[in-house]
Amino acid sequence: MRIDEMTAIQFCKAVENDPLVIIPLGATESHGPHLPLGTDTFQPEYIIAEVAKRCKNVLIAPTLPYGQHSTARNVPGTMDISFDTLRAVIWDLLNALMRHGIRRMMIISGHAGTSHMVAVTEACREVAEEYDVDITFFSDFQIADGYKDVPKGDGHAGFIETSRMMHIRPELVGAERPKGSYKSFGFKVIGDASECMPEGVVGDTKNSSAEHGKNINEFIIKEIVRMIG
Amino acid sequence: MRIDEMTAIQFCKAVENDPLVIIPLGATESHGPHLPLGTDTFQPEYIIAEVAKRCKNVLIAPTLPYGQHSTARNVPGTMDISFDTLRAVIWDLLNALMRHGIRRMMIISGHAGTSHMVAVTEACREVAEEYDVDITFFSDFQIADGYKDVPKGDGHAGFIETSRMMHIRPELVGAERPKGSYKSFGFKVIGDASECMPEGVVGDTKNSSAEHGKNINEFIIKEIVRMIG
């Protein structure tokens, strides 16, 4: 099910069934004082592993653990690749899969920054415009946002992410339960966008819990399973 | 020790000690009938984890599991990124680390294809030319090649890699023990370079064993530990 654990022969056999290949798109990004830098990697990896268990005919590509970052770019620990680099990587990977006969591809990103999402979308669109393939792309955070108990204005390293990480990798979650908000500069373009997130956190993590996390993760998994059909 | 498992605060503290950051550079590449597609990822990941245990002050960045491939590009299962993309990713990652104060960086690649190595080297050199930082780059395969018991002409998916994988991830190694050789076209530039590796394997895997693998891995680890000093 994990492409990196299959031999070429097993991969060939799997391709005969017209499988869906999911590419986990992680990130290495500062996530408040309490969450690990790999938060946006661990979340989609967990979700995708569960989805693959519940759906037939799904292959998981190796995780790309780097994305494009604007707000957190200058915050210690963020390892970003540029817009153009991210777009190029995704384009290359989709084309590599197509070269081997894959016709159904899904990219699930942990990070959901606007430019990051557009970089990936542009690569996907370029491929979708040229070839008759089925490409789906979203961030699991976009889905999580639809979960019923999410406090208003929750965002980066907030209630959702803290809860989900408490469920997925509790040993990596620090004791702090910070609270912060996105500081708007209106439409001003900020050179060092880290000023927009003075606390490094958007939302109140006070009520985060592993149980909420489990529910949110389950909510996301079910939604994706439904989507795959 | 793993950057993705550290919080931003832990990362900051670690940076104060002028740590060495090691970036594992994996690959997703066809590796004969018997080895998994992630062979070039699992090998450096294992080695680097061991190195980090034995050296102080080492941080491990998230693994980039994709590289540039020429020979195996068209062989099923290979997911390659282009020369330019690989060069760009590495350039971005080195610059991201430097932005946060890292001055010592090491990239260890599982894959050792010539173009792949040059793509990474070019990115490293560009950075080294401009900044006063310490960058080291090699493939663990280059070191493995110095191990005493390696049969002559061993290469891709051969004795070394089979033995090492039998030690690292035995459950992923198939029962086949193929034998093959690199088919030289002299200096002719081959459009589909997979013709150069008709059996998908270079070397004879007959005598591969977990014990050899353990020894080779240990040999590599010691060499890198020595290198770090």
Next chain:
Amino acid sequence: MRIDEMTAIQFCKAVENDPLVIIPLGATESHGPHLPLGTDTFQPEYIIAEVAKRCKNVLIAPTLPYGQHSTARNVPGTMDISFDTLRAVIWDLLNALMRHGIRRMMIISGHAGTSHMVAVTEACREVAEEYDVDITFFSDFQIADGYKDVPKGDGHAGFIETSRMMHIRPELVGAERPKGSYKSFGFKVIGDASECMPEGVVGDTKNSSAEHGKNINEFIIKEIVRMIG
């Protein structure tokens, strides 16, 4: 006030006062059966002319009447430039202004497509990261959306745009009052995204009126005047 109507000498004198330069960013895009292709050009041009009348020390740069389009790209009449081209034009123009001593710049776009906005934002950010200048960027549509009487789900060529055009250029507005909606494909990346807008219109234009248009335009103008301070 309009840069293209000033001589070099008048421009120099104006620069001494540290003026705000506004770049109108238009678009040439299919806008339903009833609105002209220049809708996204005429709207910000009108707004900006009014803003410049009410604020001191504002210069208006020539309108760039082309933007990046995804959804309407294949719909007849859309003349698009690519993401990379748009980003390059904006970067060039900001740098040209800075070369002549301008330190305060505002870009107001009629079109508000996500990729289009990111292309411009990326160019602005690159400049803002490197230089100590004041750059503001938004679409007047983003502001219009805050107007009280906007029907829910109004969008491209809908109530807002129809009303505004009935106020600004009534002679260019056709008699049709179409109704349409955005057809979601979820997270699927659509090669020909025009499928997402089967009627070419998002929203119900039935209640559009020049009066509403006047009010919305006034609402936007006041907001921008307030923003400029």
Next chain:
Amino acid sequence: MRIDEMTAIQFCKAVENDPLVIIPLGATESHGPHLPLGTDTFQPEYIIAEVAKRCKNVLIAPTLPYGQHSTARNVPGTMDISFDTLRAVIWDLLNALMRHGIRRMMIISGHAGTSHMVAVTEACREVAEEYDVDITFFSDFQIADGYKDVPKGDGHAGFIETSRMMHIRPELVGAERPKGSYKSFGFKVIGDASECMPEGVVGDTKNSSAEHGKNINEFIIKEIVRMIG
């Protein structure tokens, strides 16, 4: 007739007749002490509007008011885009038109700098090499130069341009009637090429008049009408 004033439906109908689309290519460039920065925009816009009145089946695309500048680049008021950006914009626009079925395209540039002209030509040529379309490109200044009464050595912001602007937009023409000449540095490549135009004007504007301007404009219009046939 103006694409930005047509609806998509009107545009579609117009395309059925295999129309000629003219793209006015303006510029925002210092033009001596007396002419407005938009001189190279106003001239082709005027000409093209007249041509379209006298020819059937002509559509006018929105004016691109920015070009590439070498000599005037550093002179206050010049807003330039780079060679590569200009080439990209033109390529994009020609392709956008072709996507909608346009097969006859004409670009008329107000500015006539050598690099500027080559940037546009290279884009046109790339398209003409690949597709069977009819592309024409020139500067109206190239035609004006053939007018009988032009003083020898007339050029940038000189007799021709002053006269033409006195006819087209007299209210924007200042009272000065400067005289200047191109200062040759032979084949030396000058970093700041504004040294080549110390007075900012090439030629003697003393005898400029609206009547001359009218005649020159008429001369150009007739020539283009003849060209279109």
Next chain:
Amino acid sequence: MRIDEMTAIQFCKAVENDPLVIIPLGATESHGPHLPLGTDTFQPEYIIAEVAKRCKNVLIAPTLPYGQHSTARNVPGTMDISFDTLRAVIWDLLNALMRHGIRRMMIISGHAGTSHMVAVTEACREVAEEYDVDITFFSDFQIADGYKDVPKGDGHAGFIETSRMMHIRPELVGAERPKGSYKSFGFKVIGDASECMPEGVVGDTKNSSAEHGKNINEFIIKEIVRMIG
């Protein structure tokens, strides 16, 4: 005097005198039925060798025998590099020379096509804008054109080039003395621009002679010697 014939030590010594480095820019281009494809290489090479004999302190860089071609691109024998490639090569070479302390550089091109000249000029200008160096660039054909006895309308592979080659490399000049003219398509952009030169020759070669060639070459040499001062 020829850089390729000097050792690094001789080069270093020469640099101490602040020498002028001349880069011969040749071309490999169809030149009518009678002239060799290297005509645009042999001409500047000859001229530059003579200039270097008569001036002190001149170094000759190795000839780049490839340029950008539009008209002759599709004519058999033309080996062209693209606009961007040519620009990049020239930029690289100027920077390489500057890295070693060269501050005076001259590029003399045999080919004089407009785009070719602009490609080189753009590279030179970029360098001249950034560094305080002395760069001169021209085609020897531009100078030859000033020779008194040149028939009107002489151009590619015509009287000038035939005569010059009869002087420089008579054994390479065929017996034909063709006559041809540039076929103008007005401002139409021609996909295959070879249509513009149906005879492959512009001008009448009837009166070409080695003596004329000798005189023209001498005329050019003297002019360049004068230029260098």
Next chain:
Amino acid sequence: MRIDEMTAIQFCKAVENDPLVIIPLGATESHGPHLPLGTDTFQPEYIIAEVAKRCKNVLIAPTLPYGQHSTARNVPGTMDISFDTLRAVIWDLLNALMRHGIRRMMIISGHAGTSHMVAVTEACREVAEEYDVDITFFSDFQIADGYKDVPKGDGHAGFIETSRMMHIRPELVGAERPKGSYKSFGFKVIGDASECMPEGVVGDTKNSSAEHGKNINEFIIKEIVRMIG
């Protein structure tokens, strides 16, 4: 036989026989205290001229005398072009030849630096992947290395190159017979790689002789003649 000495008509005739075109790829690079900067140009030029004499149906393209350099980049006299530029030139030249019907191409490089070789290889491979043509690429140094009397560890400006130049252009070889070695920095990426070659020479030139040079050159020529078949 030399393309630059052929007319277009002679070239056309030659193409009818499906000739092999050899592109000599030289370099302008510091070569110790005793060898000229054009050493890597003179060597392949000599070899190729001899090969062409002994084989039928071979055309020699004009020499490109510039390559990519890492180690010698900062050593006085080296004129390098970048990796990307070199790749682009080669791609352009191969495509130009193919446009005129050439289907068999060979590139012989004097310089054999790893990145340089990969830059050319990548261009060749891109062409070979897309078209059914026959491309061969190597450095004559790679072949020379197989000559029987080469001292161990001989390299840049060492025994082989000194001997070969003593045979080819004895008048350009200085009296020094330096000795030096490659200073390894292991896997460290060195910003100024000239540190790796402190003496500017790799090997001992003491026993170099014109006779050895003649033998080595003959060895190479025969090998290439054999290769062409």
